[in-house]
Amino acid sequence: MEKALKLYQETNQKLKAFYLVMFLHGWDSSTEAPHDAMEYRSKQLGVLSEMYYRISTDPAYEQAIETLYQNKDQLDSVLSHEVVERRKEIVKTKKIPVEEYVKYQELMTQAYQVYVDAKRSSNYELYKPYLLKVIDFKKKYLQWVKTSDMKGYNIFLDEFESGFSIAEYDLFFNTLKERLVPFAKAVSKLKSNYNKSFTKKSFSVDKQRIFANYLRDVFCFDPNRTVVKESEHPFTTNNGTSDVRITTHYHADNLQSAIFSAIHEMGHGLYELQVSKELDDTMSGSGASMAMHESQSRMMENMIGRSDVFWQRHYPKLLELFP
Amino acid sequence: MEKALKLYQETNQKLKAFYLVMFLHGWDSSTEAPHDAMEYRSKQLGVLSEMYYRISTDPAYEQAIETLYQNKDQLDSVLSHEVVERRKEIVKTKKIPVEEYVKYQELMTQAYQVYVDAKRSSNYELYKPYLLKVIDFKKKYLQWVKTSDMKGYNIFLDEFESGFSIAEYDLFFNTLKERLVPFAKAVSKLKSNYNKSFTKKSFSVDKQRIFANYLRDVFCFDPNRTVVKESEHPFTTNNGTSDVRITTHYHADNLQSAIFSAIHEMGHGLYELQVSKELDDTMSGSGASMAMHESQSRMMENMIGRSDVFWQRHYPKLLELFP
Incomplete structure (x- = not known):
């Protein structure tokens, strides 16, 4: 298990190093990169995302996670929680074909600038083809990663908040509808004390x-x-x-x-x-x-x-x- | 040779992808990163620089460059020039021990923020230990990469401007000293026509x-x-x-x-x-x-x-x- 732990941690250092790239790129592209920069950059990010994909789905890494998972009672609480999460993620990532994974990263790099252009010129048509491609990928993604326990929109809901599905949210929103909506309507009818x-x-x-x-x-x-x-x-x-x-x-x-x-x-x-x-x-x-x-x-x-x-x-x- | 060319170009795409990281990091750290960000980031850049080192010194890549070099008469002018340059570089990089290479990248990441602090507070002592480590690495670097043809400061001069050495620069600067210095002195004695x-x-x-x-x-x-x-x-x-x-x-x-x-x-x-x-x-x-x-x-x-x-x-x- 010591060997598995060492490989697990070394691989994580690599994955975390790539987070820096996404952090810097995301910040730069949203706050100051010049308009024409993304075409060239998207190729570089495509190459980096392929490296990231291969490291994060490396069979030796997967094996190390599996070993740690089998022995998770011996791990400290942080590590045992992590191993469960990483195992869940690697199973999913492996199901995405690498070329689709890379193409999606490139798409997202280019789409942001188009979104800004479209928003500023109030021209949805500009962004539409990119959005359609994003939706298309997301639909394929649901097919790739679905299991007998988890299908369709529940997959996304679980990624937002682990363990919550349509059933829980329906219960939650129906309660809101029943109790909060009448209250909000009543309040909004009252005369405001504030001069806006x-x-x-x-x-x-x-x-x-x-x-x-x-x-x-x-x-x-x-x-x-x-x-x-x-x-x-x-x-x-x-x-x-x-x-x-x-x-x-x-x-x-x-x-x-x-x-x-x-x-x-x-x-x-x-x-x-x-x-x-x-x-x-x-x-x-x-x-x-x-x-x-x-x-x-x-x-x-x-x-x-x-x-x-x-x-x-x-x-x-x-x-x-x-x- | 076709196989060598393919491997050469694929590897270059990876190396160029890493340029994006150095570009984004360099820009960010010099223009807006918060003061305390570099300690954590330097570890990530260390990991990335090791990946870069291993890709750029991969024996298969070196072999591909060698094959292209032997056949460089058949390559177009851009490629044949490139191959000569890449070959020169890979020979040097391989001589740097990987752990020293990584440590130097980490040092440089941390040193910049200290340089800014030292400059702003006019406190050279703050920066001195970092500068000494940089000089120490550079001295070791000269020992690692020296050849029978090229030694000492000439190695750096050649990196700044390929083909120029102490001999050429001595000739150049001695000519300047002889001809330009007396001229500059004479001019600076004249009364300026401009009101500054x-x-x-x-x-x-x-x-x-x-x-x-x-x-x-x-x-x-x-x-x-x-x-x-x-x-x-x-x-x-x-x-x-x-x-x-x-x-x-x-x-x-x-x-x-x-x-x-x-x-x-x-x-x-x-x-x-x-x-x-x-x-x-x-x-x-x-x-x-x-x-x-x-x-x-x-x-x-x-x-x-x-x-x-x-x-x-x-x-x-x-x-x-x-x-």
């Missing part, structure tokens, strides 16, 4: 940036370990616990959008910043799941960012910038 | 940025294929011919510095932008050599950027910003 007319103005993007920087201090979003930048659609990304990055999108006609989006993304980011540094060397770092991540961002955005007490403290600063 | 007092003021960095953007238009530095940003020390980098990037460093007390540095770096960049797109798929793209590159940047900076006629056209724009 001030939100219908034009707001200097430069000043919005200053306020976003102010919020960065408020939320202790450590500048030595973070970057805050702009992109077409806001997102959070990270490379370990010492490099966490968020983006914002400023709208001159909407002051709230960037404020709450920045708090939301900082919520994701703060979660990553607080992951134990010890996990940086394992495959268990980063957020636990989509739901955990979204709970952190929503807590910051809604429970803190939209609270009265928060704005009692910070509204004066906003007024300074937008008198 | 206006350069001793404080210049808004925001306005300097506006002028740099203006210059970008003047030099047709195509925004769809380029990025202009800031870093501690200006440089140019590129990934193929469709992604060329330069940086500038603005000094509030020195207007000329950023202007001529931007023109200089655009000179490097324009050279890369004008490399034939067909070479993007070969190992022969990018500038021909250090001297060719520097000749392009200096031509733009000195012959164009410092000419009377250039400023007759563009001085009014500068005056608009700095009345």
Whole structure:
């Protein structure tokens, strides 16, 4: 088992090294790469993704995982959890034909720039052929990885949040429909106590940036370990616990959008910043799941960012910038 | 030979894919990565550099290069030139012990951030231990790669400009010393016709940025294929011919510095932008050599950027910003 553990960890170091590539490429392509860069780059990423595929599906690696899995009672809790996850993943990845895997990576590299072009020119037709190819791949993917226990959309749901399927979500959303919808309708009929007319103005993007920087201090979003930048659609990304990055999108006609989006993304980011540094060397770092991540961002955005007490403290600063 | 050519080209695609990693990392680390990011990242780059080393020194690749080299009269001019260069490189790389190669990559990743810290705090002691390790590696490198024909500093000179050694440079610099130094001394004794007092003021960095953007238009530095940003020390980098990037460093007390540095770096960049797109798929793209590159940047900076006629056209724009 010692040999299996060594091979397992060495292979993981290689896989994690490739995460750096995807991290840097994703950040760069969304925030500043020049328009024409992606055609050439997509070939390079295709080659790298093939290397990644071959390392992550190497039979010796699979065998090592299997050995560890059989002995998982002897592993510490982090490792035994990891081995279960890795085993699940390798079984799936192996079912994707390598040439389809590579083609999909190349497609995704090129599609992002087209999405931005299409969004900016409000021209869906531009993006449509790319989207169709993405959907086509996803449909084939479902055929490749389906098992007797798991089929169709449940496969994606399980990838978002392990163990949750259509059955659980139907129960959840039906409860919401029954109880929350009537409540929300009743509330929205009440007369608002707030005067929202001030939100219908034009707001200097430069000043919005200053306020976003102010919020960065408020939320202790450590500048030595973070970057805050702009992109077409806001997102959070990270490379370990010492490099966490968020983006914002400023709208001159909407002051709230960037404020709450920045708090939301900082919520994701703060979660990553607080992951134990010890996990940086394992495959268990980063957020636990989509739901955990979204709970952190929503807590910051809604429970803190939209609270009265928060704005009692910070509204004066906003007024300074937008008198 | 067909088999050798196929293996040669497939391996090159892999090596070129790794260039993307170094391009993205170099750009990111010099222009915006957070301060604490490099420790974790240096391990990932270490792992990737080992993969790169093993691919670039693979015996099958070496054999393919040897086969092509023996038949280089049958290759087209691009390929036959390439094969000579690759052969020279693989012989050298193989002589570097892989663990030293990896350690050096990790060192360089960490050293850059320390260099910036040291420069900003004028604290050489901070950087000294890193610099000593770099020098130590370089000394060992000279021992590893020396041949009966090429030793010591000539090895580095040959890497900067193939075929030039201490003998050629001594001849060159002695000629300069004899002829140019007396001329320069004589000129510097003459009374200047120009009033330079206006350069001793404080210049808004925001306005300097506006002028740099203006210059970008003047030099047709195509925004769809380029990025202009800031870093501690200006440089140019590129990934193929469709992604060329330069940086500038603005000094509030020195207007000329950023202007001529931007023109200089655009000179490097324009050279890369004008490399034939067909070479993007070969190992022969990018500038021909250090001297060719520097000749392009200096031509733009000195012959164009410092000419009377250039400023007759563009001085009014500068005056608009700095009345």
